[in-house]
Amino acid sequence: MPTDPTGPVGADPLEDLVLRPATVSDADELAALFLASREAAFPAMPRPVHPPDEVRAWFGEVLGERPRTLPMPAERETWVAERRDGPGPGRLVGYAVVDPDWLDSLYVHPGLVGQGLGGLLLDLVKSLRPGGFGLWVFETNRPAQAFYRRHGLHVVRRTDGSENEERAPDLEMAWFGTDPVGTVRRRIDEVDDRLAALLDERAALTAAAQRLKPVSGHAGRDRRREAEIVARMSRVAERLGPDRLARIMDAVITESLDAAD
Structure with a gap:
């Protein structure tokens, strides 16, 4: 050689x-x-x-x-x-x-x-x-x-x-x-499909938590825990940053609680 x-x-x-x-x-x-x-x-x-x-x-x-x-x-x-x-x-x-x-x-x-x-x-x-x-x-x-x-x-x-x-x-x-635009759109569709499944799983877990907590619904929201969630996610999703993630997770939690009613 x-x-x-x-x-x-x-x-x-x-x-x-x-x-x-x-x-x-x-x-x-x-x-x-x-x-x-x-x-x-x-x-x-x-x-x-x-x-x-x-x-x-x-x-x-x-x-x-x-x-x-x-x-x-x-x-x-x-x-x-x-x-x-x-x-x-x-x-x-x-x-x-x-x-x-x-x-x-x-x-x-x-x-x-x-x-x-x-x-x-x-x-x-x-x-x-x-x-x-x-x-x-x-x-x-x-x-x-x-x-x-x-x-x-x-x-x-x-x-x-x-x-x-x-x-x-x-x-x-x-x-x-x-065909870069077509390829990116197909990948976005795949991510959205996975995201939909994860959101559904999160909503189901939120509903289970409401049945276990002493105070359920929006009155039982733990803002300190929500801040910890955003901080943890920010270490992974750096591109979005904590402010955007805080708004996203507020919407996710709000809609999950509403779905659990």
Whole structure:
């Protein structure tokens, strides 16, 4: 395996570059590229939780070298950027793993970051998923966030990281595809459907609380508790802020109490 995928100093990083689907024979080099990229990105990105042998096994499953034992979409595609500046096998300098609606990962050799290769891979992903896609980026990874913003992606969600392996806060960013307004509206519809279900659940719990409290209805409202709710929600919904959330929750509580009568 080549030890310096960047080639000679001063060489054009995009010269003699080929983008192609990955093959089973790329697994070793892809694993090495992933590990080198993650190490170079620390501390903006936390270090991987899996040792090198497990990383290599993951790529083997992704590329069909062995039966899949890990959950992953059947339609997952892996593309590599291969530099061919002479006879013989090329050298892998970047890759992207693409699911039906998600960009699972995109990495560039540390020596080529900021030289256009990441944008080239991202343009490829856009051509593969013209309807749009989402991706996750760590909250601490400011350079990656800036890169994706420059290429037209938007932050749509923040989490505390409890659902990723590293347990590190992250952001969902999205490219809305060739019909961005239609894509955004579909996502809003999906959020509204979830919101309606949550509001109904909250109203049911409010009704149950009224039957348990010594003073029910609007007379039994606990303004101190409501302020605590708004403060807690403000830590999650920073974009809305405490004043807007206070008005929203006042309406939610008022209507829930009225529905409980």
